[in-house]
Amino acid sequence: LDVPDTPIIPIIHGDGIGKDVGPIAQDVLSAAAEATGHDIEWMEVYAGESAREMYDENLPEETVEAIREHRVAIKGPLTTPVGAGFRSLNVALRQTLDLYANVRPTYYLDGVPSPMKAPEEMDMVTFRENTEDVYAGIEWEAGTDEAEQVRSFVEDEMDFDDVMHDGDIGIGLKPISEKGSKRLVREAIDYAIENDRDTVTLVHKGNIMKFTEGQFGDWGMEVAEEEYPDDEVFAAPDSLWEEQDEVDIPEDAVMVEERLADAMLQWMQLRTDEFDVLAMPNLNGDYLSDAAGAQIGGLGIAPGANFGAGRCLAEPVHGSAPKRAGQDKANPTALILSGRLLFEYIGWDDASTLVRDAVEDTIESGTVTYDLARQRDDAEEVSSTTYAEAVIDRIEDLA
């Protein structure tokens, strides 16, 4: 993405622990930018609790406009108050800005406790479709007229009279479209090409849900076959059912293959080094990316970003962890590493690498926040602020 010499980057510090980790993660990212000869003009914008205090609304138009205009932004977690009629602000932001791909890199950092035998083999990026599937929110509550109307339509008019049990029933829809599937897979393939990755694996449950998940796989393979030259992207034939060892893949081409979602959860752990980029419908992506993140340090570490419509909104995977808020204890690493994705999006690979190296050195040296300290005998628990200062010191040493 072309950005001005000094890009304006909107930042939402967020609710709960966002108030602790937001400002210090911003300092770390500024330090990395400065050390690599870049300059950022931060623009603080508001959503969630802070926006309610200032504007009396959850998601002010100014915030949405700032992200729309500047095209790259970073946010901490936002609390979704429990209660009827409250739409998740995160979902609202993603939908309003058409950020249809949720991207989470999952890679091992030295010094992070992991239950895996060979965690250093984990280096995957998951692309999760962000707008469709059973998460589209099209559902009807048991006992309502709407649910009964849908039931009679399905039973009587569609001839599925034998699949629904008697009595109250909740019903939801699972829309998966050609447009939604193809743009997600395209994003994943482009990422694989740009980042010298070997494979893109389409993960679905198409053997059971043929016309939704199965279509996702078919449409994804169509993108691979029809939109890229064979020597750049190779759509592996019959990869769902056959080992691909025998397949002759053009050198340097990205191989696009399919895997069933349940099997994939096993392969991810047993043959971690075989997977690079995964592209999935919404629900599979939610489960798989959380499972992958748990293998290499969990929520305090896991970065993410939402892409779509030429924009990038970086955000950690974790929420606002109200129990830890205001204690200067939470791990700012997830937010700091989310900033790497933003740097990469604007072509600042040098700043991105520096952030990773500095974070990894700091954790390896045993200066860590509570979540990692409690899993390591050789580490010292420090506050969020002390940890961030240690990362900045390391950035300055390495630069």
Ligand code: NAD
């Ligand atoms: P959570 O991620 O806030 O917390 C889950 C657990 O992980 C807690 O034990 C917490 O202490 C720990 N944890 C999370 N982040 C951590 C960090 N940086 N360092 C150390 N420990 C950390 O999930 P939750 O409790 O289910 O949700 C709390 C609130 O956050 C809810 O209102 C939810 O809607 C919201 N949420 C927001 C986002 C987002 O903004 N993208 C994502 C998930 C949840």
